[in-house]
Amino acid sequence: MERTSEIISRAEEIISRSGDARRQALLAHAFTDPxxxxxxxDLLSEVKAALAESPDGPALLAVVADIVSERRRLYIHDSAERERADSAVTSALKRLRGLGSSAEMSRRAPAELREACGFTRVMISSARGSRWMPDTMRPSDHADPDAAEFARFAKNDNEIPLAHLLPETQMVRHRLPVLVSETSPHAYKPLVQVTKTTSYVAAPIVAKRRVIGFFHADRIGQRGEVSQSDRDSIALFAAGFAVMFEHAVLNELLAQQRARWTAGLRAIIDALDGPAVATPAGTPLDARGDVVVPPHDDPAPGKHGRTLTERERQVVRLMASGATNHAIAGELVLSVETVKSHVKNIMRKLHATSRAGAVATYLQSVPKEVGAT
Incomplete structure (x- = not known):
């Protein structure tokens, strides 16, 4: 009877603690502690063994029923949390996709992952070659006493070598998520010390078949530690984020390319639609009647004013070919305002009152053999 009472007392304590932890996990959007x-x-095995030897069958059977019931509640909680977490991750990724900008997606991702999965802190970092660089951590408002210390750590542009046994190295090699405990001999100790983490989960961000960064997350300050289910959640988020991030980067590159093409086409249209510049008398022409452009190393007209700079000579040669300011800007990859400034300086140095006069003065100063064909 004494043995039975002891088992029943311990069972009540374990079941009660399990129930408290389950309710805490519900509030924290966390999975139950394994x-x-x-x-x-273990308790169920002990009670079953005692049941076979003890005459107090009814009392022990009641304990078995309580244990089985609590196990079932844990299973129901984790199943519901899995469904909730998957749905929250999907919603978070949709919000990030709406941002468009890859930089803004990267900045907002840690907070979205933290809120979706109930983590205390989430960090995003980049990986280049054989090094990884912690970047941004998004902590919950109430559970990060070391935020300032980590901020200093990240601002120091720390580049951590991907040594042979680091979990992050394994993620780069195998592209799989990890769960790391405080006792792991392979965790990067300086980062563990500055974050004060006791365990964390991490997942690689894979784009174009290579790891470009990581997500790290923990539950510091919460009652439970991170679990294998947390590892699955962060892996799901990282996989979706990688696809959207790569897509955003490609869209940005295409937009930049389109802008360059548009600027070039606009310059050509402006040149075709703009007023023609009369060719000054005496301007050297080739057999087809086109203006002969002096070679790149032609001398500048020192006798008519201060020496033109190399850029000014490039501008005046294009002026001589009849190019408008927009066309010159497109050819030399300058702004139209910069081209206007160069034209003004050329006219001042050549003592000319018009573009045509500046071109005529410049071409007259070029050695005669330049135009001889």
């Missing part, structure tokens, strides 16, 4: 399930399994 340790609690292991304790219940």
């Amino acid at each position: 340790v609690a399930r292991h304790r219940l399994d």
